[in-house]
Amino acid sequence: MVNLLLKHIDHVVAWGGATYDCSYIYKPKDEVELKKIFEIARTQGLTIAFRGSGQSYGDASMNGEHVLVDLSGWNKIISWDSSTGEITVQCGVTIEQLWRKVISSGWWPPVVPGTMQPTVGGCLAMNIHGKNHWRVGSFGEHVIGFTALLGNGEIVSCDKNDSSGLFHSMIGSFGMLGCFLTITLQLKKVNSDSxxxxxxxxxxxxxxxxxxxxxxxxxxxxxxxxxxxxxxxxxxxxxxxxxxxxxxxxxxxxxxxxxxxxxxxxxxxxxxxxxxxxxxxxx
Known part of the structure; x- marks a missing residue:
């Protein structure tokens, strides 16, 4: 079980290499440990930020002198349907893992960043754009649904039919409303791999x-x-x-x-x- 009191501050560097800070870094193994981190941080008055591959240009995945949750280990592909292009992944799966899984079946992520290393959770939290934004919109427009852990410790499941507004509120929220756990995407069919x-x-x-x-x-x-x-x-x-x-x-x-x-x-x-x-x- 995670014990925040026994952890120490570690050095964190932004992807651009120009900014750095020190944060309490934790790598939860499962949702139980992640919930525990939420609880302890709340009782100690600390904020929480999330880090996947640490590919943000600025300090979005640093959270100096506060809690930084490393989710890079949450990198499993849960399900993949090559007939429909629907895929469900954990939040720490990278864009590289994603396209390597699907390209041989003639599918491709509809929106990709400038490098292959950002995680799907990070792309959704920032609602990134690609080099085809005027054609297909941002990353969040291709999300079918997701599960997430909210700040109050509740695990929710959302899709586009969600009437509470949480689905659209979570997308692009910079992780300030909670943490994506799993994400289901609709990929696009491509004519070739080149x-x-x-x-x-x-x-x-x-x-x-x-x-x-x-x-x-x-x-x-x-x-x-x-x-x-x-x-x-x-x-x-x-x-x-x-x-x-x-x-x-x-x-x-x-x-x-x-x-x-x-x-x-x-x-x-x-x-x-x-x-x-x-x-x-x-x-």
């Missing part, structure tokens, strides 16, 4: 917006700005678009290895890249 990517340069901000508007027929569109450009070329940047290719024959799960990223940038292992990036961060 996309065709195009890169277009923009000379200024007006040019960049014009290109984005012209490319709204693509499946994904994202613009990158040159933040040091000024005067007449302010907003200079690059627009990337992606379109799913036509249907191909799925070659069972062996195709998944094609999506593995290289483990080195030139000769430097990726796990050490943060050391170089930290030189450009400041506190």
């Amino acid at each position: 996309v065709e990517v195009s890169s277009l340069s923009a000379s200024n901000f007006d040019d960049l917006l014009m290109i984005i508007d012209q490319k709204k027929g693509c499946d994904y569109v994202v613009g990158w700005l040159d933040c040091v450009a000024s005067d007449a070329i302010i907003g200079r940047g690059v627009v990337h678009t992606a379109m799913y290719l036509e249907a191909v024959e799925y070659e069972n799960d062996n195709l998944i290895t094609r999506y593995d990223l290289p483990d080195k940038l030139f000769l430097l292992p990726y796990k050490y890249i943060w050391i170089i990036l930290k030189l450009f961060n400041h506190h």
